[in-house]
Amino acid sequence: MLNVALWLTGIAVIITTALPLTNSVTWWVRMWDFPRLHISLLALVVLMAALFIAVCLKSLLIALMSVVFVFQAIQIFPYTPLARTEVDLAEVPSGVKAVSMMSVNVLMENQRYGDLIYIIEREDPDVLLLMETDNVWHNALRDVLSRYTTIKMHLADDHYGLIIATRLDVISIDLLWPAQDDTPAVKAVLNAPNGTAFNFIGLHPRPPVPGNTTEVRDKQIKDVALMTSSSDRPTICMGDFNDVAWSWTTRRFKRYSDFLEPRVGRGMISSFHAAYPFMRLPIDQLFVTQDVNLVSFNRLENFGSDHFPMVATVFFDSPGSGKNGERNDARHNHR
Template sequence: MQLRRAMIVVAALLWLLTAVFVTVTVLPLSNSHLWWIRAMDFPRAQYVVAILPVLAVCLAFGFPGRWVVVALLLACLAWQVSRILPYTPIWPKEIRLAPEAAGAISVMSLNVLRENERYGDVIAAVQAEDPDILFLMEINDAWEQALEPLLAQYPSVLRHAKDNHYGLIAATRLPVHDLRIEYLTTDPTPTAFGELEAPGGQVFRFVGLHPQPPVPGVDTKERDAQLVYSARFARDSDVPVIVMGDFNAVVWSDVTRRFKRIGQYLDPRIGRGLLPSFDANHPILRFPIDQLYVTPDIAVVSFARGPYVGSDHFPMVARLRIDPELAATLNRAPDGVDSAELERLSEIVEKHRLELKAIDRTPR
């Protein structure tokens, strides 16, 4: 009798866990911008790890409806794996690495975490990398003041300290044609926009993004519109483009994949590994939300995660060559956008442009 009761409890628990896995798999398929649904996009790798032992238990023990549970778990597992598989070494690479050469530039992005007071660790990490382009997020007055000795080493510094987790600094030692703040959304999240010149004389664009995350009280409509709009905004000319920053969206999310398609960008993570960048303080719950995207006319020499600096984000660093001829031999052609999706996205972009115009935030 006790064994039977134990089996009933185990079966009920397996059904319950299966219901949870089905829920977190199915709900993100919707177009909902609700924060708690979009947050389910993040831990797909963790879902895979959690599903496997539950599936093993189901296969080992017989109980009523076992094969229904197994089928549901297999379906959930297959879907979750399909989303993260491109970001593993078994997937074909979009970008083959270029050799190091004179004229390569280094870029570094880091969300410093406003409350973090390990200023020296951040300065040391930046000095060790010595990037030609530095993009820092969550900069407030205290961080700006602490970083002054470091920023003094850069001829061009864009400062936009804020006390709301969305301040930023963009600094570069490259020749600058343009370096400014743009607001590509109706919420208070600025974007760094630069038109710079590589050592070989090639002009390119750098865009630094940090949209709002899906957290209680903040749904993702503005984040998603900002990413879609910025993808189009950055690509309104034929010059090469580098995009970096804390997207607050994982690489496999629909909005990030859409951003990539609209801008015709390439992702060095594809075929290499997840390189999870957040949360640096929790080794199990880490997600790849700090992104680097480049247009096909940019060759990537290296892309890596930097050291722990006290923030909840790791720095992301890369070396790049603005060399379209070389890039053409190394980079795969980006995924296309079909006409139906392009029309729908154009409507989103135009609607967002009108919303920005209404509050006098139309980008230059």
């Protein structure tokens, strides 16, 4: 019986590792992109058991589990503290005002409005991105939103409402539908306190769940990457991607836009599911171009949603310093 159980578990581990390699857009295929850490640990358990227990075709099982474990470990290794960081943290120079940002998937059914209001008032971000917002959430947050000079919103009762609020000077701010579906994205051009114009992109595409393929999600992420790649402004992208940091979709997104990822070399900083520690995954993302100086990137406390709020603080070099131009040259040379 133990022999059969080990082989059945091993076969399941092999199948769930192989399925995402097909790049299928079917939800039950792409969902196995998410639990790579869990699959690698399960492969390790089977491997260790096979080493010390008499198993049919022992050498084959050990070899297969070793391959699976190594493959999965390679995928998630960048999101451990053992890897080199992609983005160094910088101290805010004297006289420079940093820009703080927060992205929050509120969970439409969540009713702990006061807990989120407390977090927003405490953190007091300069840019606030709220997802899954309906009319009920908007009414509950009306007072705290009143501290922002510019608010753009798409309220919906289908879990894809969105609010962007900022106190920074706004050059432009638009809601976009990059994949021509009903899940909006935000593209804003904002002025930092020192006068540097930068792009802020907010995303919340659909997840791979029954009834959804990943075709639209993947297209929305790709379209935003292509849109951003043509910009010479510093760019920041935040939001609930409904996609893990190590997926091929996210890697393509980074490659097309020359984005850097603060998670790399710092750990997973998993943002979902807030209620189940054993299921947590890094799906609420932050990406920055190399002309953005990152001060901090953190996960905040649970306020009743299935997602944790994510916060980041950045600053920008002065427009006349020449540093932004040097970094932009590096971006074009990299391409």
